[in-house]
Amino acid sequence: MCSRAICFCDCVTYQEEPMLTIQRNLVDVLASQAADSIVSEIRIGLGYTAVALESGHAGVAWTPKSDSHSCTHLSGAGSLAGRPASVLLTMLCHQKLPLARAVGLATANALLSLPPHAPASDDEVIGSLDIGADDHVAMVGYFAPVVAKIQKSGCRLDIIEMNPGRGDTLTPEQGRKALADCSVAIITATSLINGTLDELVAGLGSPRAAVILGPSTPLCPEAFQGTKITHLAGARVQDVDAVQRIISEGGGTMLMKPYLEFVNLPLCLDA
Numbered sequence: 001m002c003s004r005a006i007c008f009c010d011c012v013t014y015q016e017e018p019m020l021t022i023q024r025n026l027v028d029v030l031a032s033q034a035a036d037s038i039v040s041e042i043r044i045g046l047g048y049t050a051v052a053l054e055s056g057h058a059g060v061a062w063t064p065k066s067d068s069h070s071c072t073h074l075s076g077a078g079s080l081a082g083r084p085a086s087v088l089l090t091m092l093c094h095q096k097l098p099l100a101r102a103v104g105l106a107t108a109n110a111l112l113s114l115p116p117h118a119p120a121s122d123d124e125v126i127g128s129l130d131i132g133a134d135d136h137v138a139m140v141g142y143f144a145p146v147v148a149k150i151q152k153s154g155c156r157l158d159i160i161e162m163n164p165g166r167g168d169t170l171t172p173e174q175g176r177k178a179l180a181d182c183s184v185a186i187i188t189a190t191s192l193i194n195g196t197l198d199e200l201v202a203g204l205g206s207p208r209a210a211v212i213l214g215p216s217t218p219l220c221p222e223a224f225q226g227t228k229i230t231h232l233a234g235a236r237v238q239d240v241d242a243v244q245r246i247i248s249e250g251g252g253t254m255l256m257k258p259y260l261e262f263v264n265l266p267l268c269l270d271a
Helices: 020-033 086-093 098-112 144-151 172-181 197-202 240-248 255-257
Strands: 005-007 012-014 039-044 046-055 058-062 136-140 154-161 184-188 209-213 231-237 262-266
Touching: 005 039, 020 086, 020 197, 020 231, 039 086, 039 098, 039 240, 046 086, 046 098, 046 240, 058 240, 086 098, 086 172, 098 231, 098 262, 136 144, 136 172, 144 154, 144 197, 184 197, 240 255
Parallel strands: 136 154, 136 184, 184 209, 209 231
Antiparallel strands: 005 012, 039 046, 046 058, 231 262
């Protein structure tokens, strides 16, 4: 499959990664809506990135560490606000820069905060899964607030981390069998940014539930059609000014929590 060049500013050309299937789905689903929306402001903080639209809506996504060898981390900085959201949305399919994908995902989440919204559940997602002692849970990404709750069920819990050292965790290579064998999978939405989600979903066996979890999660059922994902557990920004301020000052999920609406979106899977 050939790559397509993506120009998001006059002087920068990005290449699309063919394996970013769900990212491409998101861009396709949101393309027409993005063309009619204008980006008003972008904040790239140490923990999260926020993109705000002229409509007054905003979306967030995790900020990855930058491996830039200069003090500029994103080419085109200073020229992105005021552009159509479609320009930033295409950054979600950037081949090499996770930071560009973070901006693209935050843009997607801003567009997805516009009404109408897909029907969602009021239930907290982990509680809604009814995890019991007979379950085998594979968790990709260390969700500290969730770990203790899952462990109380008595189930087998395997935690898979790209960066070892956070407790008793498995490397991605060690975690392949856990993903293939688990009955419940919980996958961090940051996998959309680091480019590993396709591989993780492909590695699932036959779980009864598979959740994309975290504020970066795009609440877009159409983008996950044909996959084994059963729930999208993300967040919508309720107070744009407060979230932007926290992000600019280096804050993360727990500080933003009062200003977010957390959403559990069960998906209707094809038979």
